[in-house]
Amino acid sequence: MNGAIGTFLQIMKSLSLLIIAMFLVSCDHGLAPPPSVEPGFGGTLYFEKGTWPSPDSLNSLWLFASQVYPLDSVKVVQGLISNPPTIYLYPASDKSLPFNVDSVSYSFSPPVATYKYVGVIQRFANDINVHSLRVVGVYATNDTPPLPIPVIVNEGVFTPGISFRVNFYKPPPQPF
Amino acid sequence: MKALTINIALCLVWCSALVCQPAHGTLKGSIKDAETGQAVVGANVTLQGTFLGAATDANGKFSIARVPVGSYALTVSMIGYERIRLDGVKSVADEATTLDIQIHSSPIQSEPVIVTANRREQSFQEVPVSVATVSAKMIADRNNVTLDDALRYVPGVNMMSDQVNIRGSTGYNRGVGSRVLVLLDGLPYITGDTGEINWETIPMFEVERIEIVKGAGSALYGSSALGGVINVITRETPAQPEFRFRAFSGLYDKPQYPEWQWTTKPRFNSGVIGSYAGGTGSLKYLVSVGRTVDESFRENDTYQRWSLFAKAKYDLSSSQSLTIAGNYLYRTHGNFFWWNSLQEPLRPAESQRNGLVTSDRGNISVAYKEFVSDKLFYTVKGIYFGNFWRDDSSGRVNNVSTSHLFSVDAQATYDMNSSHTLTFGFASNYDRVEANLFGTHPGVGAAVYAQDEMGVTGELKLTAGLRFDWERVSVLKATAQLNPKVGLVYMPDKETSIRASFGSGFRYPAIGELYIESSTNVSAVAVLPNPDLKVESSLSYEVGINRSIGSMIVVDVAAFRNDFKDLIEPSVQIKQYRPNPSSTYEVEGPVIQFDNVTKAMIEGVEADVRVEWWKKWFSTEIGYTYTWPWDVGDNVILKFRPRHILYAGGLLSWNRVRASVDFRFLSRIERIDENLVRLAPIVDGDARVAIKIVDVRASYDLIDLGYPLRIGFNINNLLNYSYVELLGNLGPVRTYYLTVEGLF
Numbered sequence: 001m002n003g004a005i006g007t008f009l010q011i012m013k014s015l016s017l018l019i020i021a022m023f024l025v026s027c028d029h030g031l032a033p034p035p036s037v038e039p040g041f042g043g044t045l046y047f048e049k050g051t052w053p054s055p056d057s058l059n060s061l062w063l064f065a066s067q068v069y070p071l072d073s074v075k076v077v078q079g080l081i082s083n084p085p086t087i088y089l090y091p092a093s094d095k096s097l098p099f100n101v102d103s104v105s106y107s108f109s110p111p112v113a114t115y116k117y118v119g120v121i122q123r124f125a126n127d128i129n130v131h132s133l134r135v136v137g138v139y140a141t142n143d144t145p146p147l148p149i150p151v152i153v154n155e156g157v158f159t160p161g162i163s164f165r166v167n168f169y170k171p172p173p174q175p176f
Numbered sequence: 177m178k179a180l181t182i183n184i185a186l187c188l189v190w191c192s193a194l195v196c197q198p199a200h201g202t203l204k205g206s207i208k209d210a211e212t213g214q215a216v217v218g219a220n221v222t223l224q225g226t227f228l229g230a231a232t233d234a235n236g237k238f239s240i241a242r243v244p245v246g247s248y249a250l251t252v253s254m255i256g257y258e259r260i261r262l263d264g265v266k267s268v269a270d271e272a273t274t275l276d277i278q279i280h281s282s283p284i285q286s287e288p289v290i291v292t293a294n295r296r297e298q299s300f301q302e303v304p305v306s307v308a309t310v311s312a313k314m315i316a317d318r319n320n321v322t323l324d325d326a327l328r329y330v331p332g333v334n335m336m337s338d339q340v341n342i343r344g345s346t347g348y349n350r351g352v353g354s355r356v357l358v359l360l361d362g363l364p365y366i367t368g369d370t371g372e373i374n375w376e377t378i379p380m381f382e383v384e385r386i387e388i389v390k391g392a393g394s395a396l397y398g399s400s401a402l403g404g405v406i407n408v409i410t411r412e413t414p415a416q417p418e419f420r421f422r423a424f425s426g427l428y429d430k431p432q433y434p435e436w437q438w439t440t441k442p443r444f445n446s447g448v449i450g451s452y453a454g455g456t457g458s459l460k461y462l463v464s465v466g467r468t469v470d471e472s473f474r475e476n477d478t479y480q481r482w483s484l485f486a487k488a489k490y491d492l493s494s495s496q497s498l499t500i501a502g503n504y505l506y507r508t509h510g511n512f513f514w515w516n517s518l519q520e521p522l523r524p525a526e527s528q529r530n531g532l533v534t535s536d537r538g539n540i541s542v543a544y545k546e547f548v549s550d551k552l553f554y555t556v557k558g559i560y561f562g563n564f565w566r567d568d569s570s571g572r573v574n575n576v577s578t579s580h581l582f583s584v585d586a587q588a589t590y591d592m593n594s595s596h597t598l599t600f601g602f603a604s605n606y607d608r609v610e611a612n613l614f615g616t617h618p619g620v621g622a623a624v625y626a627q628d629e630m631g632v633t634g635e636l637k638l639t640a641g642l643r644f645d646w647e648r649v650s651v652l653k654a655t656a657q658l659n660p661k662v663g664l665v666y667m668p669d670k671e672t673s674i675r676a677s678f679g680s681g682f683r684y685p686a687i688g689e690l691y692i693e694s695s696t697n698v699s700a701v702a703v704l705p706n707p708d709l710k711v712e713s714s715l716s717y718e719v720g721i722n723r724s725i726g727s728m729i730v731v732d733v734a735a736f737r738n739d740f741k742d743l744i745e746p747s748v749q750i751k752q753y754r755p756n757p758s759s760t761y762e763v764e765g766p767v768i769q770f771d772n773v774t775k776a777m778i779e780g781v782e783a784d785v786r787v788e789w790w791k792k793w794f795s796t797e798i799g800y801t802y803t804w805p806w807d808v809g810d811n812v813i814l815k816f817r818p819r820h821i822l823y824a825g826g827l828l829s830w831n832r833v834r835a836s837v838d839f840r841f842l843s844r845i846e847r848i849d850e851n852l853v854r855l856a857p858i859v860d861g862d863a864r865v866a867i868k869i870v871d872v873r874a875s876y877d878l879i880d881l882g883y884p885l886r887i888g889f890n891i892n893n894l895l896n897y898s899y900v901e902l903l904g905n906l907g908p909v910r911t912y913y914l915t916v917e918g919l920f
Contacts, residue, residue, distance in 0.1 A: 030898040
């Protein structure tokens with residue numbers, strides 16, 4: 001009888017240890033809601049050394065994100081002035097990215113949408129005319145010619161790593 | 177005069193029937209436990225070479241009537257006991273032969289016979305590969321409604337939602353092109369269009385047991401058996417009429433975090449299934465009807481299901497039988513492909529909120545079996561498996577698919593002598609798919625196979641087999657495959673079985689993988705066909721040992737290696753493509769295409785320890801599998817494979833009470849397809865953790881109170897652990913189930 005009780009107690013001890021071990025390894029609850037983040041995307045723009053244009057042809061420099069692709073002159077103007085716009089500029093339409101730097105990190109928060117065309121645009125002169133604009137870098141594939149990669153901005157998601165190079169001497173194919 | 181002639185003729189026929197009637201005898205007796213002397217209840221007593229047999233009653237007694245005069249080999253099998261065979265048992269005309277048999281308990285609480293590993297009945301220790309079984313009792317205890325639920329507790333097996341993975345064979349393909357072959361009563365049960373396993377149509381309430389063979393099995397079963405074979409064996413039609421039912425109702429708990437809650441209404445998962453078995457004389461049948469409604473813990477993930485299963489067996493004689501079985505399932509199911517985000521994991525992505533899939537699936541099979549002698553028998557089986565499904569979104573029909581699959585398998589097993597058992601046969605299949613996603617395509621295949629099991633010495637048994645397959649899909653060039661297998665089993669004593677095996681496997685690409693073409697509305701990603709897909713193949717090697725220690729402990733250890741070539745996986749990339757076949761221009765965007773992308777090697781070890789404590793009232797089992805899944809092509813770890821799988825369980829069975837606890841652990845998947853997450857896009861799709869699930873349950877038999885009922889209470893995911901098996905799909909939250917089962 002004592003032997004049976006001893007065996008039973010041994011079983012209960014082993015079982016208790018097993019159950020405690022299960023609870024210990026499982027008490028972290030697993031996945032949890034991510035902390036709230038402002039939706040958008042970010043990365044680094046790398047400027048090829050020695051390719052910066054002269055100051056008189058460099059009025060402004062923006063990162064742009066367009067929901068529309070391909071673009072033409074009319075779509076560019078519509079995209080910038082329509083309400084809501086379909087083309088967004090970083091840092092802002094009245095501001096510019098810094099000049100004559102090797103690289104610049106950015107964090108861009110346009111509205112939630114799919115942006116089919118993301119790149120850097122240079123403005124030559126102080127007017128809103130598509131003829132004074134040219135695209136100097138695009139987030140694109142390595143193909144020839146390079147093809148734009150869509151960037152999707154989702155609610156509560158910030159996508160890092162949207163980095164690409166800008167070469168003022170070798171701009172990508174112009175969309176307009 | 178004419179009437180007289182007829183009467184004389186009838187009289188002659190009647191008299192000749194009496195004269196020609198073979199003489200019969202009766203075999204009866206009792207089965208007792210050799211150690212305790214107690215009666216063994218429910219033991220199966222069968223006469224080899226016939227369909228005659230009986231099960232022992234509550235007093236351990238059995239009786240087999242109308243046994244033709246002759247000499248027979250009688251076998252006794254029972255879970256928890258060693259299987260025994262008595263040769264030279266004689267049936268004497270008009271006499272009852274009495275046999276009092278004692279059987280020895282076995283420490284292994286597993287099924288006494290395995291049929292899948294070598295296409296014939298064998299004891300667990302005689303099989304040269306790793307095999308696991310799931311019994312009907314386990315299924316009932318856990319309230320497993322579908323087959324995939326039952327497989328989650330098998331060591332070395334893990335489920336990625338509804339996709340099964342044995343020892344790392346399968347990655348992420350949402351079930352398409354299964355690398356594990358599922359058989360229903362020995363016949364292939366893979367859909368004709370997408371080559372996937374349709375778990376829900378398996379009649380779980382009528383399952384006797386499930387056998388899981390780990391490792392390549394194409395040398396006996398052909399295509400799809402790369403990673404293993406799962407054979408679902410439905411129960412025999414019972415000897416006595418009976419009515420059984422099972423009813424359950426489950427309530428989903430709230431999710432772990434209040435911000436995840438998407439509804440304030442309680443969500444239920446309920447069902448009822450009833451089964452009646454009856455028959456007269458040589459004809460026995462059973463019919464079951466079931467209804468299940470799952471409101472789900474997630475939005476737009478509900479399903480409603482009607483199921484029907486019927487099986488009839490007609491004993492043409494004591495050595496011939498004909499079995500006809502069929503099932504049908506009608507289901508409507510919400511479309512929940514992946515979550516909206518980890519902020520809202522119980523709501524689907526915006527594009528999936530109104531989707532609904534309706535499906536009709538069914539099969540009918542016929543099996544004829546004849547014992548030509550006690551050394552030779554053959555079976556001829558055929559199955560038709562039909563699948564129809566369509567998905568609707570906002571009342572609009574998007575995709576429709578119909579597939580028809582016919583399979584025939586003829587097999588003979590010949591016990592030549594004590595040294596050779598020969599198994600050989602022929603198999604053939606024809607399928608036809610009509611779908612807007614895949615087009616219209618036929619497929620046809622044929623195979624021959626043979627295997628010899630040789631007793632080299634009393635302790636050493638060698639198995640060698642070969643199968644030749646030929647297949648042609650649509651207009652593609654026909655391909656042929658030759659798959660060998662070799663197995664060795666060495667049993668130096670009654671407690672030890674050492675095994676070694678080599679086998680090969682292959683899989684023809686499914687029609688869905690070859691021809692799918694869709695600018696699907698599920699995501700922004702287009703799906704393109706690839707008719708250039710090659711056959712994927714595998715080689716499996718395994719060594720293992722099974723050892724009983726005393727009467728309470730069984731240890732099974734195996735080391736394995738699987739080499740895979742030309743694995744077909746969906747790859748996601750940015751590509752230029754024609755938006756539809758008639759387009760003259762190309763666009764660029766994210767594309768999913770099945771491709772032969774991976775050459776892989778998966779090595780690992782598996783250990784399973786079962787211990788029975790205190791007069792076998794309490795049992796525990798721990799199974800651990802370590803795999804090293806390596807992508808040889810890219811020299812990185814394979815995508816979507818966990819490296820560690822641990823399963824631990826305990827069962828207390830005392831008088832009328834059964835209580836058990838199960839724990840599952842799967843290590844965090846180290847590598848996934850980042851392109852899929854980024855381009856699909858699946859928001860927070862890379863969020864994943866190790867899986868740690870605890871399930872508990874208890875049941876009580878009310879038979880002592882005069883009711884033939886058992887009531888049970890389960891809590892699944894007791895700790896409400898939040899995890900994903902499939903990218904962007906949160907696993908079920910804590911759920912409480914009440915079940916009632918009855919047998920009348």
